[in-house]
Amino acid sequence: MGSKVMGEHAANQSKDDMSVRKGPWTVEEDTILTNYVATHGEGHWNFVAHCADLNRTGKSCRLRWLNYLRPDVRRGNITLQEQILILDLHSRWGNRWSKIAEHLPGRTDNEIKNYWRTRVIKQAKQLRCEVNSKQFRDALRHVWIPRLLERVRASSEDQPGSGTERRRPTYCCTPVYAEPELRVSSNSDSRETTGHPIGNGSVTQAAEQGDSLENLWSEENIWFLRQQLCDEF
DNA sequence: AACAGTTTCAACCGCTTTATC
DNA sequence: AGATAAAGCGGTTGAAACTGT
Incomplete structure (x- = not known):
């Protein structure tokens, strides 16, 4: 799973950036996250948040990807x-x-x-x-x-x-x-x-x-x- | 048309589990 | 074996959308 290296990135970010964005995702953020995952794959969400310049927590990125951005996600009426x-x-x-x-x-x-x-x-x-x-x-x-x-x-x-x-x-x-x-x-x-x-x-x-x-x-x-x-x- | 009440759902929170060192 | 951090999970919240009056 996540290594210490990744953890350091996350820790550094949380120190120098206390105002992490919350609330609804913008189209721009969605695009950034989608492109990043398409290139680098899923996982290491704190690392993703940092490297993709998303001012979000890793948790938030993971949730957005899994619940909304994933290509195979089906939304709308439950049959x-x-x-x-x-x-x-x-x-x-x-x-x-x-x-x-x-x-x-x-x-x-x-x-x-x-x-x-x-x-x-x-x-x-x-x-x-x-x-x-x-x-x-x-x-x-x-x-x-x-x-x-x-x-x-x-x-x-x-x-x-x-x-x-x-x-x-x-x-x-x-x-x-x-x-x-x-x-x-x-x-x-x-x-x-x-x-x-x-x-x-x-x-x-x-x-x-x-x-x-x-x-x-x-x-x-x-x-x-x-x-x-x-x-x- | 305007307002109030209700419903829906995306996103957050806090806790637990898992992986790594 | 213990500490630490990330990932995962279920509960909850709040804003937007919808419905009724």
Whole structure:
């Protein structure tokens, strides 16, 4: 990792430059950082900050690169299948955002974390339960995700084989209608063939139709889920 | 059109882990 | 084995964007 030499650079900088820039990055800064990483590669962020004449901390440079500037970073709407995957993986691992992000190509831990906090927690509140409670986890796992996938299947049957879809991550799962356990391929196996860790086209179509988790959290579904929770607990 | 309240998300902070000497 | 610094991680914040009145 970082050597003492690099550490000296950082230390010197912090001594003679106490007013390190904070806040939003400018286009100019982005360009400098992008060019520097393109030439020298990632890592040694304090060194990068110093040598590229960026008046930023190494930490800030690293974060900006990983969350925004990286060429393979995907931003914008979280697709339906990504939402399902996040729900499923979170039910297994909890707030291990970086670990979850490993299974969503191009998504950052920060983005997943933001998604969770802004969308999922909101829905938990609507259900009047703690987002990390067993109650909510079980609700997601055994009721919500199967129900979601059922809708996905239904919508794929409505629109058989539209060949115009863009490539997106796809979701490989068991027939969850019988068994809610989702099978998420954990590493390279399906990625080798599809470029993504999940692989089934039906979810993609639903996503293409603009379906989203939000649509599923209708009054009717919330009522249904509350009923389920009452029955189970 | 203007304002207030709400939501979203980029970025920071502080702590922990890892690597190096 | 201990000290030090960088990298990594998850929690939190605040400004901008959006929505409702």
